[in-house]
Amino acid sequence: MGDGTELGRVRGLGSARHGAHHWMLQRFTAVGNILGGLFLAFSFALQPTHDFAAMKDWVASPVPALVLALWLPNVFWHARHGLQILVDDYVHDAGNHLALTIVLNILAIAGAGLGVLSVLRLALAGAA
Numbered sequence: 001m002g003d004g005t006e007l008g009r010v011r012g013l014g015s016a017r018h019g020a021h022h023w024m025l026q027r028f029t030a031v032g033n034i035l036g037g038l039f040l041a042f043s044f045a046l047q048p049t050h051d052f053a054a055m056k057d058w059v060a061s062p063v064p065a066l067v068l069a070l071w072l073p074n075v076f077w078h079a080r081h082g083l084q085i086l087v088d089d090y091v092h093d094a095g096n097h098l099a100l101t102i103v104l105n106i107l108a109i110a111g112a113g114l115g116v117l118s119v120l121r122l123a124l125a126g127a128a
Contacts, residue, residue: 022081029078036071040064056122065123072115080108 083104091097
C-alpha cells in the first residue's frame with residue numbers, strides 16, 4: 001500500500017520520491033546557516049573596532065576565515081535549493097525549466113566560488 005491509487009500507479013502519477021531529500025537538505029543547510037551566521041555575528045560584534053583594517057585582520061585570522069569559507073557555499077547551496085523548488089513548482093515549460101536550472105546552478109557555483117576566493121585572498125594576504 002502507500003503507492004497511491006491503482007489508477008495513479010498505472011499512469012505513473014505517484015510521488016517522485018525526491019521531496020523528502022530536498023526538504024532534508026533545506027533543513028540541514030538552514031541549520032548550518034544559522035550556526036555559522038550566529039558565530040560570525042557574535043565574533044564580529046566582539047571586535048573592539050570595526051574599521052577596515054580591523055575587519056581585514058579579523059577575516060585573516062584562521063577561525064573566522066574557516067567559518068566564512070564553509071558558510072558561504074552553504075548559504076549559496078541553501079538559496080539554490082530554495083529557488084529550485086520555486087522553479088520546479090511554477091515553471092512548467094521544459095525548456096524554461098532547464099534554462100532556469102542551469103542559470104541557478106551557475107549563479108550558485110559562481111557566488112560560492114567568488115566568496116571563498118575572496119576569503120582566501122584576505123586570509124592569505126593577512127598571513128604574509
